[in-house]
Amino acid sequence: MLERKVFGLVVLVGIFAGIVGIVFTNLLHVIQHFTFGYNDLSFGVGVAQASGERRVWALLACGLVGGIGWVLIHRYGGKLVEVKDAVKDVTKEMPPVTTLIHSTLQIITVAMGSPLGREVAPREATSALITWVMRYVKLTNENRSLLIACASGAGLAAVYNSPVSATIFVLETLLLTWNVRALSSAFIACGIATFVVRLGLGDTVQYDMPQPVMIGNFAEFAVLIGIIIGVAVVFFDKSQAYLPKFDRKSPKMILLSVIAFGLVGLMAVYFPAILGNGKPGNQLTFAHLVPWEYGLGLFAAKWAAVLLAMGAGAYGGKITPSMMLGSTLALVVAIAWNFAIGPISIGLSAFLGAVVFLGLAQKMPLTSSVFMLELSRFSVELLFPIALAMGMGMITQAWLKDKI
Numbered sequence: 001m002l003e004r005k006v007f008g009l010v011v012l013v014g015i016f017a018g019i020v021g022i023v024f025t026n027l028l029h030v031i032q033h034f035t036f037g038y039n040d041l042s043f044g045v046g047v048a049q050a051s052g053e054r055r056v057w058a059l060l061a062c063g064l065v066g067g068i069g070w071v072l073i074h075r076y077g078g079k080l081v082e083v084k085d086a087v088k089d090v091t092k093e094m095p096p097v098t099t100l101i102h103s104t105l106q107i108i109t110v111a112m113g114s115p116l117g118r119e120v121a122p123r124e125a126t127s128a129l130i131t132w133v134m135r136y137v138k139l140t141n142e143n144r145s146l147l148i149a150c151a152s153g154a155g156l157a158a159v160y161n162s163p164v165s166a167t168i169f170v171l172e173t174l175l176l177t178w179n180v181r182a183l184s185s186a187f188i189a190c191g192i193a194t195f196v197v198r199l200g201l202g203d204t205v206q207y208d209m210p211q212p213v214m215i216g217n218f219a220e221f222a223v224l225i226g227i228i229i230g231v232a233v234v235f236f237d238k239s240q241a242y243l244p245k246f247d248r249k250s251p252k253m254i255l256l257s258v259i260a261f262g263l264v265g266l267m268a269v270y271f272p273a274i275l276g277n278g279k280p281g282n283q284l285t286f287a288h289l290v291p292w293e294y295g296l297g298l299f300a301a302k303w304a305a306v307l308l309a310m311g312a313g314a315y316g317g318k319i320t321p322s323m324m325l326g327s328t329l330a331l332v333v334a335i336a337w338n339f340a341i342g343p344i345s346i347g348l349s350a351f352l353g354a355v356v357f358l359g360l361a362q363k364m365p366l367t368s369s370v371f372m373l374e375l376s377r378f379s380v381e382l383l384f385p386i387a388l389a390m391g392m393g394m395i396t397q398a399w400l401k402d403k404i
Helices: 004-036 043-049 052-076 083-088 096-111 120-134 141-160 163-175 180-201 218-241 252-270 279-286 292-311 319-340 346-361 365-376 380-401
Strands: none
Touching: 004 043, 004 052, 004 096, 004 120, 004 141, 004 180, 043 279, 052 096, 052 252, 083 120, 083 141, 083 163, 096 120, 120 141, 141 163, 141 180, 141 365, 163 180, 163 365, 218 292, 218 319, 218 346, 218 380, 252 292, 279 292, 279 319, 279 346, 292 319, 319 346, 346 365, 346 380, 365 380
């Protein structure tokens, strides 16, 4: 059972996460509108309507802001600690002020077009806030780990309006346990965070579109796409492992950041959907609004953009970028399947690819399976092909990792 003190702190975590979610979401939108010059449009449409020249200048500015910001953080701030490390070892405290600045910088750069995700920022900011509170409360190490993990999950729930998958995320990736104490705490924190965000922003559906109809041999396609994405994720992980390591305190990182983001901006002249976390790309593929040639180009450009941003020292999430890589790859494979074998839904295939790539790349297959249904409000009938594809992907990924 939860002690009264810990229960109160879990509730506080949910409130913190909800407020952080509201503030960060509004900040993101204000900067996006200013940077790309649009108002009553989605980010994807707004970026696509901006001129190619404006996209390039926006990414150069993004590289400059991010480069200067992170060099200053690494030089003068406290040592950054990842949430997972703080949960595993509570002696590695996340410095509250530095982490809040670091999180805000992530939101600013993603809003300006960084191809990384926005979900790490609210997770870290909420964890930093509860870390600050815990300095003044006597708690066991077990309770400290529980609260930091719940804060991270609540931040995810707040930014994506996804309380159940965020709860699973806490247990599957951070606490690595499914006991009643952990489960109830995560549910409460993520539920309250979602409640607070809905008070401030409404019940937002991230992918508000009709569900494509499941037709044809979709189960067989699910097996194939699971295998293909399992292979792709192994090589995606390998490509990240080969990124060069630089001294993040060096002023040279500023120039590197400007160059890397400038290259992303040049790719965005032809592929504007690679900018931001990847949601515009998913919207295109889920609705089958692009041909296979363009989908393949989006896949390659997003892959390269993520590597350029990470290599330049930028921070951000990989949830939606992973989803876009999976959706674009699955779109290409599904179009080939339609040509060679028979009709299946291209949009639903892209959706399935997003689920599987996310689950494998971020090592959270259960979270991903529920997460995408919460984001889209699609039917639970999709859990059947998701199970087939995810299982085949996991087997393929594990087998191939041992071979190369």
